[in-house]
Amino acid sequence: MTLSLVTLLGLSAQAQTKIATVDLRKLFDGYWKTKQAQVALNDRKDQLDKDDRSMRDDLKKGSDEYQKLLDDANDQAISADERDRRKKAAADKLKQLQDSKNAIDQFERQAQITLSEQGQRMRENILTEIKGAVATEAKRGGYSLVIDAAAETANATTAVLYSNGENDLTSAVLKQLNAGAPLTLTDSNNSSPSLLTQPTSP
Numbered sequence: 001m002t003l004s005l006v007t008l009l010g011l012s013a014q015a016q017t018k019i020a021t022v023d024l025r026k027l028f029d030g031y032w033k034t035k036q037a038q039v040a041l042n043d044r045k046d047q048l049d050k051d052d053r054s055m056r057d058d059l060k061k062g063s064d065e066y067q068k069l070l071d072d073a074n075d076q077a078i079s080a081d082e083r084d085r086r087k088k089a090a091a092d093k094l095k096q097l098q099d100s101k102n103a104i105d106q107f108e109r110q111a112q113i114t115l116s117e118q119g120q121r122m123r124e125n126i127l128t129e130i131k132g133a134v135a136t137e138a139k140r141g142g143y144s145l146v147i148d149a150a151a152e153t154a155n156a157t158t159a160v161l162y163s164n165g166e167n168d169l170t171s172a173v174l175k176q177l178n179a180g181a182p183l184t185l186t187d188s189n190n191s192s193p194s195l196l197t198q199p200t201s202p
Contacts, residue, residue, distance in 0.1 A: 018142055020167040021149040021160060027130050030174050032181035037122040044118060048111040055104050062100060066093040133173045141169070 028034055072078075073086035138146045146169065151159040 017144050018167070019145045019147065020138060020141065020143040020169050021147050021163050021165075022134055022168065022173060023150045023170045024130070024148040025150040026170055027134075027174055027177065028126065031126060031130060031177045033129065033177075034126055037119075037126065041115065041119055041122070045115055048115070052104070052108060052111065055100070055107065059097065059100050059104060062093065062097050066090060066097055069093055130173070130177065133176050134169065137169045137173045137176060141167075143167070143169075 069086055069090035073083050073090050075083065075086075078086075134146055138144075147160055149158070149160045149163055149168070153159055
């Protein structure tokens with residue numbers, strides 16, 4: 001009798017559990033704010049690249065000036081005092097170039113960190129909004145559990161081995177997310193973000 005009751009309770013609990021799926025990758029890539037974030041990241045990267053090129057151009061110009069100072073310092077047609085003065089100027093220029101090179105290296109390292117951190121913040125904010133939209137759609141449909149059908153296990157195999165697609169909420173959630181999107185950012189055929197880290201299962 002006790003075993004039968006436990007079995008019935010278990011079956012009742014299972015009957016009450018409604019499970020739905022979403023494709024989180026499609027939601028992430030198809031959300032207009034992901035595309036907006038990618039544009040912002042690309043703009044930031046372009047500016048950093050521009051600044052980096054400018055500093056490297058200045059370094060190249062400085063290197064040319066140093067080489068001229070060095071050549072002038074070895075000119076035997078001028079006095080020894082003048083050669084010494086030019087050698088000192090060349091040494092000072094070399095120190096300046098070394099400082100500039102160190103500054104460029106530091107700038108490039110910081111630029112990578114800046115882009116990575118900005119991309120991570122944007123990714124986290126986007127995933128938070130997506131999870132909120134999934135929760136809203138799940139509650140509307142009376143689902144108690146939503147599984148990411150695009151998630152992969154440690155063995156690089158899909159976590160969901162079978163779904164008939166009847167309870168997939170991806171389209172409904174994506175429609176909700178993109179309800180107020182600017183027309184220029186709703187093209188679902190755009191390529192996947194390259195600077196934003198791809199999402200993981202919520």
